[in-house]
Structure formats: structure tokens, C-alpha cells
Amino acid sequence: MERTPIPVLTVQTAPFEDQRPMGGGGLRRPTALFESQRNYLPNFVQSLLSSVDLRDRQGCTMVVGSDGRYFSKTAIEIVVQMAAANGIGRLVIGQNGILSTPAVSCIIRKIKAAGGIILTASHSPGGPGGEFGVKFEVANGGPAPDMVSEKIYQISKTLEEYAICPDLRVDLSRLGRQEFDLENKFKPFRVEIVDSVEIYLNLLRSIFDFSAIRNLLTGPNQIKIRIDAMNGVMGPYVRRILCDELGAPANSAINCVPLEDFGGQPPDPNLTYAAALLEAMKGGEYGFGAAFDADGDRYMILGQNGFFVNASDSLAIIAANLSCIPYFCQMSVRGFGRSMPTSTALDKVAKVMKVPVYETPAGWRYFSNLMDSGRCSLCGEESFGTGSDHLREKDGLWAVLVWLSILAARKQSVEEIVRDHWAKFGRHYYCRFDYEALEPRTAYFIMRDLEALITDKSFSHQQFAVGNNIYTVERTDSFEYIDPVDGTVTKRQGLRIIFSDASRLIFRMSASSHVRATLRIYAESYEKDPSQHNKEPQAVLSPLIAIALKISQIHERTGRKGPTVIT
Numbered sequence: 001m002e003r004t005p006i007p008v009l010t011v012q013t014a015p016f017e018d019q020r021p022m023g024g025g026g027l028r029r030p031t032a033l034f035e036s037q038r039n040y041l042p043n044f045v046q047s048l049l050s051s052v053d054l055r056d057r058q059g060c061t062m063v064v065g066s067d068g069r070y071f072s073k074t075a076i077e078i079v080v081q082m083a084a085a086n087g088i089g090r091l092v093i094g095q096n097g098i099l100s101t102p103a104v105s106c107i108i109r110k111i112k113a114a115g116g117i118i119l120t121a122s123h124s125p126g127g128p129g130g131e132f133g134v135k136f137e138v139a140n141g142g143p144a145p146d147m148v149s150e151k152i153y154q155i156s157k158t159l160e161e162y163a164i165c166p167d168l169r170v171d172l173s174r175l176g177r178q179e180f181d182l183e184n185k186f187k188p189f190r191v192e193i194v195d196s197v198e199i200y201l202n203l204l205r206s207i208f209d210f211s212a213i214r215n216l217l218t219g220p221n222q223i224k225i226r227i228d229a230m231n232g233v234m235g236p237y238v239r240r241i242l243c244d245e246l247g248a249p250a251n252s253a254i255n256c257v258p259l260e261d262f263g264g265q266p267p268d269p270n271l272t273y274a275a276a277l278l279e280a281m282k283g284g285e286y287g288f289g290a291a292f293d294a295d296g297d298r299y300m301i302l303g304q305n306g307f308f309v310n311a312s313d314s315l316a317i318i319a320a321n322l323s324c325i326p327y328f329c330q331m332s333v334r335g336f337g338r339s340m341p342t343s344t345a346l347d348k349v350a351k352v353m354k355v356p357v358y359e360t361p362a363g364w365r366y367f368s369n370l371m372d373s374g375r376c377s378l379c380g381e382e383s384f385g386t387g388s389d390h391l392r393e394k395d396g397l398w399a400v401l402v403w404l405s406i407l408a409a410r411k412q413s414v415e416e417i418v419r420d421h422w423a424k425f426g427r428h429y430y431c432r433f434d435y436e437a438l439e440p441r442t443a444y445f446i447m448r449d450l451e452a453l454i455t456d457k458s459f460s461h462q463q464f465a466v467g468n469n470i471y472t473v474e475r476t477d478s479f480e481y482i483d484p485v486d487g488t489v490t491k492r493q494g495l496r497i498i499f500s501d502a503s504r505l506i507f508r509m510s511a512s513s514h515v516r517a518t519l520r521i522y523a524e525s526y527e528k529d530p531s532q533h534n535k536e537p538q539a540v541l542s543p544l545i546a547i548a549l550k551i552s553q554i555h556e557r558t559g560r561k562g563p564t565v566i567t
Helices: 032-034 040-050 074-085 101-111 146-158 198-207 212-216 235-245 275-282 311-320 326-330 345-353 365-372 396-410 414-425 440-453 539-553 552-556
Strands: 009-012 026-030 061-066 089-097 115-119 131-137 163-164 176-180 189-196 224-229 286-293 299-303 306-311 336-339 357-358 378-381 385-388 428-436 462-466 467-477 493-498 506-510 517-527
Touching: 009 224, 009 336, 026 032, 032 040, 032 131, 032 146, 032 345, 032 378, 040 074, 040 131, 040 146, 040 163, 061 074, 061 101, 074 089, 074 115, 074 131, 074 163, 074 189, 101 198, 101 396, 101 414, 101 493, 131 345, 198 235, 198 326, 198 396, 212 396, 224 235, 224 275, 235 396, 275 286, 275 299, 299 396, 306 311, 311 345, 311 378, 311 385, 311 396, 311 414, 311 428, 326 462, 336 365, 345 357, 345 414, 357 365, 357 428, 365 378, 365 517, 385 396, 385 440, 396 414, 396 428, 428 440, 428 539, 428 552, 440 506, 440 517, 440 552, 467 539, 517 539, 539 552
Parallel strands: 061 089, 061 115, 089 189, 224 286, 336 357, 336 378
Antiparallel strands: 009 163, 026 131, 115 131, 176 189, 286 299, 299 306, 378 385, 428 517, 462 467, 467 493, 493 506, 506 517
């Protein structure tokens, strides 16, 4: 019996003014806006698809996945219907719509897809009252560069219609190929539902010594681990890889069922929102703990008794121990990358290893160019994102497997490894204060006035006395990045104050909020003397924070008594 071709419809619409992607080609907004505003999601998807040149789009393959949050399945259906109508030849989708961000990057690169669409709002809350997002990955498996994001935005501003096949229905639960005949199309549209974990797992097998990790988790000197998937996308990956493949007991993994609202908690792996994991680790039963965010690209590491490893230290320690990973023994280490707000701990390691460090704006897309050109092997951000040139995305589970590999090779605890690192390279005391949900105009004027203050000549070499500490300003700037690959200049990426003792204060507006603004203050102080390595970071950094609060007047101008989150 001949199938009736599915009609392709053109729907009239009107542009929305607020569909400028954030960095990396992503749009993040309240879920209610996507769900209730007619054509809001189709408009953005059409703008995204239209940003791919027609000749590259016709018949191409794209990858689609989500972190499982509320509205994902509805959104996937719309994406599939619009991809078919816009000439995409094949979609590869994770079973039940589930694919971590690293897995999407992995599949794009493995099958040489034209790009991918990830439905995630990262570590933001889920559920009907939470946030939803659409993120575009390009052909290298990385976030869309700024020029692509700008192209999407320009298309969105003049969009008058979109193409869709509203009668097309895909069974996301059934593995395998599904084909659909469309009106006026010579070839059928194909959808392939793939195992969410398998392709990514095969890549990890090629990078790590799984037998060494398995022996760490099951051998005579095994350690007990505690892994919190925070009810995000990582549950199936943790179960399959850490438990089934590497032998960790099933009860090592908690919160492994992806939930639309992530169990009512923000899926953000930090000491505030992964408090249950922290409490479990403080009991001393577990030697290693980790948590992941909603889409699996961020992570947090804890040692026995709740010993916290900040993300900047984690990056530096990974860099110093790359010889524990077979992948890096086969591939030469060409360079490191870190975002500007990330502590300079990585720089100390790079100096010893005699490799360059590239200091970029926040945003993984800046690392992609460096890796594609062969300049960068390992990179990371202070926001718990770390990755290497095996992908073009940060990769939380990869980072956890690196740590387990280091533990297996060095036969030390997490705390011993960290303290040995400090003894060799010095300790970088570091913290970040987040002032969330600020009125955007207030945040803008705080940053504007602060920039005028610190870039004035009179501010240079100014001294600040706080208690017994005296800090002398050495230099200040509004951070500007010149891409060494293509010469692209990115300006106004944060305000820096660098003191004569190498301490730093950084002020930056986050690009991750939708309507309200987030202003972040970062403080860093370097201590070489091992006898001074046992202090609390906030106690060490309190004089710097006092200077930051004084010159920014953030409490006076916002009415806040303190930050929302301290990392």
C-alpha cells in the first residue's frame, strides 16, 4: 500500500524582538514563554535552520537531543517537523529525546553531521515555572561562533514565515530508522533513534584505561564513590558507564532518573545546590564524589570528608597529570586554554610544561577555534566546565573519568593530590560571588560606572589598605580578546584589576540570564608558602572582596546585603 506523502506547510508569522541568541547560538527563556507564546519556538528554529546555507542544508544530517526537562518532547516534535520541511535529509536523535551535550558533540563529529540542536537551559531550573533553551551546535561539534549567532538573530528580526510538516510523528522510544515521504520531496526524510550512551561510551573507551579505573572501583584497594546526576540527562550515562561498564555498585549513583523538573532543585553542581552530596561526603564513607548539571557538560569534584576541589584547581591538576591518560600519552600536549575569570593556577602548570596558555572570554566557542587549529589540547572555565580536544564541548563525565584515572595512577586520595599540587605550584585562593536576578539597567550602570572608575589614570597604582593588607593596583582593563586563529576581536568581556602581588579582582555580567541580570565578582590571591595553604578561601579573600564592594557599591545600589550564591 502506497503511503500518502506528508504535506509541507508554510505558516505566516511575525518576528519577535527578543530572539538574540546568547553566546554559542543558544536562546534561553522562561518555559512559559516557549509554551504559551504562539510561534515563539518555531520562529527561532526557523531562524536557526535558515542560518545554514541552503546548499549545505538540503539533504544534510543533523543531531537532536535534550536534557529531558519539561517541554522537551513537545519541542523535539516541532524541531523534527520543521527540519523535514526545511530540507534536512536525516535527523539522529537520542532515544526518548535524551542526549547529553557532550554526546551530541561526539555524534556530530563521529557521523560528520552538519550540526545539531540541543534543547537545554543548562543548570537553570526546569518544570513549567523554570527555563527552557534551544542551543545550536555547528559542524565541528561545538557551540555556534558569534558570527553564526548574529546571523540567526538578523534572520529572526525579519522572519515572516516558517516551514513545517505538522502531521509528521516520530516514535522517540523505538530504536532504529523511521522514514517519511514528504510532498514535493524526491527522497524520504529519515529519523534515526540511537542509544543515548553507546557512541559516546565508545569514544571514552578509546581515551581512558578502563581496566585501571575498574580496578580502582572493584579491586582489593577499591574506593567507594558517590555520584549525583541531579535528575538530569546524566543518569543513564552514570548507570551505564560508571556502574555497568566500570563496576561501581548501583547504589553509588543517586538521582539518576531524568525528571522534567529535576526533582524541584536547580541542576547546578555546586556546594549550594548539591548540598545532599556534600553532606554524604562529609560522613567519610566515600572517597570520591561528583555531581553533574542538567545537560552533562559541568561537574563538581569532592573528596573524602567533603573536601571541595574548586573548578580552577581541578583544571590545573588535570593539566599536571595528563600522563595518567592514555589519550594524552599518544597525542602531544600543544597548549592549554582558560576563560579570563578562571584562576591562573593553570598558568603555573603550563610554565613548567613549557606550553602556551590562551586566555579567552567566557564561553566554550572560543576554545573550539583554538582546538580546531591544533593550538589547544585542554581547556576549562571556573564555572565547572572542563574538556579537551576529544570534543568541542566541555564534558563533565570525561572530567570525572580523568580524576578517577589520576586516583588510580597515583594511589592517593583527592585531598592528598590537591595538597601535593599546592605544595609544588602554590595555592590560588579563589571565589566567585554571584548577584543574581538584578534589574538589568541597575547592573548595566554599575558596570559602566565601575569601568569609568578603574580605567581612569588616577586609579592606576592606587593603594587600598584593608586591615593589615595593602594592595597596590598594577594595571586595569576591560578585557579584550584577539583570536590568534582568525584575528576576530571580542571586546568588553569583563573588568580586571590586577594588583602588584598578582591578586586579581574581576567583574563580569553573565550572559546566561533571560530577563534579569547576573553580576559576578571574582577574587583570586596566590600563596606560594605551604604553611599558608590551610586557610579558608573567604577569610584569605575577604580584604579583596571588601575592595570590590567598596568600589562597585553593589550593595548600596541594589539593596542587597550579599550575593545570591558563593562559589
